[in-house]
Each structure stands twice: as structure tokens, then as C-alpha cells.
Amino acid sequence: MQLSGVFWKKSRGIPRRTEKAGSPKRRKRVCLSLLSALILTGTLQGFLSCATVPYVQKEDKVVKLVELINRGGVNEVPGLASTPFLVDGEIVLLQKDLSEFWDNLHKAGFTIRSPKVTQNRFAMVEDAKYFRDSMEVRTFFKKYTDRDTSLVQVRSVDGTFYLLLGREVKGYPRMLGFGGPVQ
Amino acid sequence: MSKAKTTYTRGRNRFFKAAPLFLVLCSLVLLGFPITAFAQEALTVYVEGEANAKNLQGKILPLGIGDPLKSGESVITKTTGRADLELPNKSLIQVKPNTVFTLSEVELEGEKQTVLATTVGSVSYRLNKFTGRGPSIRTAGAAAGVRGTELTVYAGADGSTLVVVEQGAVAVEAVGKEVTLEKNEAVEVKPGSPPGEKYSWIGKQIDYSTWNQGKMEEFLKDPVAGIDRVALQLEIYRKGLADTLPLLRKAEAEVNKVYEELKRAVEAKDEARAAQLREELLKGVGKDRRILFLNMRFYALSYLSLRRYVVGGLYLQMKSRYITKPTALVYQEFLERYRDILRKYEETIVPHLVEADI
Numbered sequence A: 001m002q003l004s005g006v007f008w009k010k011s012r013g014i015p016r017r018t019e020k021a022g023s024p025k026r027r028k029r030v031c032l033s034l035l036s037a038l039i040l041t042g043t044l045q046g047f048l049s050c051a052t053v054p055y056v057q058k059e060d061k062v063v064k065l066v067e068l069i070n071r072g073g074v075n076e077v078p079g080l081a082s083t084p085f086l087v088d089g090e091i092v093l094l095q096k097d098l099s100e101f102w103d104n105l106h107k108a109g110f111t112i113r114s115p116k117v118t119q120n121r122f123a124m125v126e127d128a129k130y131f132r133d134s135m136e137v138r139t140f141f142k143k144y145t146d147r148d149t150s151l152v153q154v155r156s157v158d159g160t161f162y163l164l165l166g167r168e169v170k171g172y173p174r175m176l177g178f179g180g181p182v183q
Numbered sequence B: 001m002s003k004a005k006t007t008y009t010r011g012r013n014r015f016f017k018a019a020p021l022f023l024v025l026c027s028l029v030l031l032g033f034p035i036t037a038f039a040q041e042a043l044t045v046y047v048e049g050e051a052n053a054k055n056l057q058g059k060i061l062p063l064g065i066g067d068p069l070k071s072g073e074s075v076i077t078k079t080t081g082r083a084d085l086e087l088p089n090k091s092l093i094q095v096k097p098n099t100v101f102t103l104s105e106v107e108l109e110g111e112k113q114t115v116l117a118t119t120v121g122s123v124s125y126r127l128n129k130f131t132g133r134g135p136s137i138r139t140a141g142a143a144a145g146v147r148g149t150e151l152t153v154y155a156g157a158d159g160s161t162l163v164v165v166e167q168g169a170v171a172v173e174a175v176g177k178e179v180t181l182e183k184n185e186a187v188e189v190k191p192g193s194p195p196g197e198k199y200s201w202i203g204k205q206i207d208y209s210t211w212n213q214g215k216m217e218e219f220l221k222d223p224v225a226g227i228d229r230v231a232l233q234l235e236i237y238r239k240g241l242a243d244t245l246p247l248l249r250k251a252e253a254e255v256n257k258v259y260e261e262l263k264r265a266v267e268a269k270d271e272a273r274a275a276q277l278r279e280e281l282l283k284g285v286g287k288d289r290r291i292l293f294l295n296m297r298f299y300a301l302s303y304l305s306l307r308r309y310v311v312g313g314l315y316l317q318m319k320s321r322y323i324t325k326p327t328a329l330v331y332q333e334f335l336e337r338y339r340d341i342l343r344k345y346e347e348t349i350v351p352h353l354v355e356a357d358i
Helices: A003-013 A024-052 A057-069 A093-109 A124-132 A135-144 B002-017 B018-029 B209-220 B221-268 B271-283 B285-322 B327-351
Strands: A081-087 A091-092 A117-122 A150-156 A157-167 A173-180 B041-048 B051-054 B060-062 B069-070 B074-075 B081-085 B092-095 B100-108 B111-126 B136-139 B143-146 B148-153 B163-168 B168-176 B177-181 B185-189
Touching: A057 A117, A057 A157, A057 A173, A081 A093, A091 A093, A091 A135, A091 B041, A091 B285, A124 A135, A124 A150, A135 B041, A135 B327, A150 B168, B018 B041, B074 B081, B092 B185, B136 B148, B143 B148, B148 B209, B163 B168, B168 B185, B168 B209, B168 B285, B177 B185, B209 B221, B209 B285, B221 B285, B221 B327, B271 B285, B285 B327
Parallel strands: A081 A173, B111 B136
Antiparallel strands: A081 A091, A117 A150, A150 A157, A157 A173, B041 B069, B041 B081, B051 B060, B051 B074, B074 B100, B081 B092, B092 B111, B100 B111, B111 B148, B136 B143, B143 B168, B148 B163, B163 B185, B168 B177
């Protein structure tokens, strides 16, 4: 069964005049349809853009990440700390160097004891100074951080650390940089 | 052949007629924009695991089969990554895991030379005969001249180099001293030092990871001496840059002078003089300036690579090992030298780099 326009018109019992293609009324209807489609697209885009709203770090997740660092488990979570990565003023591009860094930290007995998140905000190029105030680090911030990247300051009995964190990877904030300890 | 030549001449005439565009291009060159010649390209013919390419804009993108690698671009492989590249003469370059490999160009005696550089990691070469000057195979501390050869280059995390020849002959040069290797011979070069004694590697299994681990253990026994060796190599690049700069400035002044004269000739509609000056910009002073600029970039980028991948890697090793004993004398002495390298780098090299290099 086909639900045709004729059937619909008849079922409502309203006689309609046949409109020729290109007539003013037809054009108006087309314009209205286009406008509705545009509004609908805009609304949909609005909903979708919720996914790109700047990401704010949650403190409990930062503490969870610190606990993972203390356990020496950074390399166990794929993609948690991947290159390019910033360690103090060094841009690390080789994954092997970064993996060894985390392994060595753990072997050296490194931990961040009694961590407290004392600063948590969106990262800016000016924050390069917390790592090293150099052209390289500023370029790293320009190239590899975005509106989802936060600068998190963690104070602990072992000194102050700066973490560059992004959206979550397997329940942990993705790390883009690690600086400190600053006494 | 003659048709191609005619097309080229016609194109060149058209180019010269487009004076405003030409003048803009000249200004860009004078302003020091990094215009690189893309004469040499390699083609990616095989990729395994994770391999990335750092392009001329400084972006790191996954490398795929069929992707070209232009002069100035690098391949960075991860732990499982491997990439095979093919040069126009069908020579094969195998970039192994955990490696940074860069394709670039320098000009020597008015002739372009392809530079195949391994900063860290290992790369195997199966090189066919080249028309003209063969490529220079480089690491942070050594250069090898080759023609129709099979060899593997290992670049250690401490800046050391190991060159192993499988077929043909290779001349390995470092700090002005040259050693010629034949089939089945190898030589090791420490950063900032001449090549060591060559030896036969037959019967010895050379595995990059084991060799590199040995180099790192050697470094950790005396980190201060280790970073001092790298500093020597960095100093060679810094000196090369410092020697090139006055020549480059002089050439730039010459180009400027010719350029101003050209502007005047164009304004005066003196076509004959303008053509002569354009020729001078293209082949005379302009060429000199381009060669010096390429060489200046070569020194600056070689310094950057060694500083980033070797010095940076050593810093990571030391920081992670001494993080719980930061006052240890050896660590403090290492840091003192590390900071000194950074200071010199910021003062003398960074002004000649652009963000895309980082």
C-alpha cells in the first residue's frame, strides 16, 4: 500500500489546489523546509559540540593517577603517557625513552606522598615556564596541548609537581607532561 | 629531450616575466624563510607496527606505504615499528624500531648531497650506484661516504656510532680521521672522537638492543665523562654554524645589493641589465647564499637532533635514576654540564631554528 498525497488530501476531506513546481507557494515551502533543516542541523551540532566542551580534570582522578605513578603502573595502561611528552624542559619523542623513564622512576623508589591538588586549570602557552621557559617548551604547548589540556599542580611531601593532563584513558587522565619536583 | 628543454626555457622566461612574484620570493629568501630544496625524496615501501613521520611543518603523522619522505623530514619508529624507504635509484633503507632517521641535503662544492642521518636507533642500507655524488650516511658523531654498499648503522643513546659493512666498502670519518671498512668489518665511534680500531664482526651477533644497553651501562659508570663527550660533538656543530654565519651574512648583503640594483633596473625598464641581475641572483651570489643557508641549517638541525635525542635521553635516564637522591655529587655535576649545554643551545642555536623544527 502506498500512502500517496492524494489519499492524504482525500482523507482530510480538504480540497487542495494543485501547485505547480516553481510557484511562489511551492518556493516558500521549500525555503521553509530548508530553514527547518538548517535549524535542526544547528541544534544537532550544538548537542554534538558538548563532546568538545573544554575538559576539566576531576581531583579524584588526579589522585588516582598519582597512586598509579606511585605503584609504577604508568606503562601498564596503553596510551596513558604517549609521545610527544614533556619531561621538565625535554620533549620526548621516542616511546622507548618514555617507558624507560617511568620504569626507572619506579625502580628508584620514587613516590609522590600525600598528594594535594593545589591548582587545576586549563593549560596556556605561558605555563611553559613551569617546565622550562624556552622556545622548545612554548612550541610544545602550542603544538601538542589543546582546550582539553589542564595544568595541574600537585603539592606533596616530596615537593611540587606539575602535570599536563588531557581526557581520560581507561579511567585515568591522559598525561602529556610531567615536571618537578620543585622544592 | 629538446622538447623538454624548450618547455623548461619557456617556463623560465615566464618566471622571469613575473617580476613581482620573483621579487616577493627573493624577499622571503632574504628574510631567512627556510626554503628547502625537495630534489631528493624517498618513498615508503613498507611499514610494520607504529612508525611516524615528522613533516616539514613539524607535525608528527602516522607513516603509511606510498608516503613520500621529503628532504628535511624524519621517520620516528616506536618499539614495534619499522619502515622501509626507497630512494629514486631503488636503493633501500630499512628503519628499525626505536629509531629516528632524517633525510636532508647539503651542498658541497656546488653539488647537492643527500644526507641520510640516524640520530638514535639502527638503520640498514642496501645502496645501489648513484649518478653524481653518493649520499653521506651520518650519525651524531660520524659520517660515511658510500657507493653501492650494504651496511647497517647503529646510533646509541649515548651518542656512540657503530658502522657494520655487509657488502662493498665504506669510508667512516669523524673528527677529521678516516677509516675504510671492507666487507664484514665494523668500527665504533664515540661522540666527539675519531673512529676506533676496525674489527671483523663475523661470528659476532650484533643486536642493537644489547649493544645500546652496553653503551648506556658504560655511560652510567661515568655520566660526567659521557655528557662531556657529547658536548664535544655539539661543539663541532656549534663551531660549524659559527664559521658559516659570517659568510652567510656577507652573502646576504651581496644578494641585497644585487636585489636593490635589480629593483632599480626594473623601475628604469632596463631589461638587459635586469636579466643580467636576475641571472646573478639565480646562479651567482644567490646560489652562494643558498648553499651557505643550507649548510647553516644543517649545523643547526644536527645540533638540535643531538641535543634532543641524545642529551635529552641522557637527562631522562639521570633524572629518573637520581630522583630520590638529587644531591648526589655525580648527578649535580651532570646537571651542571647539562645546563651549560642548554645555555649554549639557547644562545647560539635556537635563533636559527623555527617552530616547525621543534
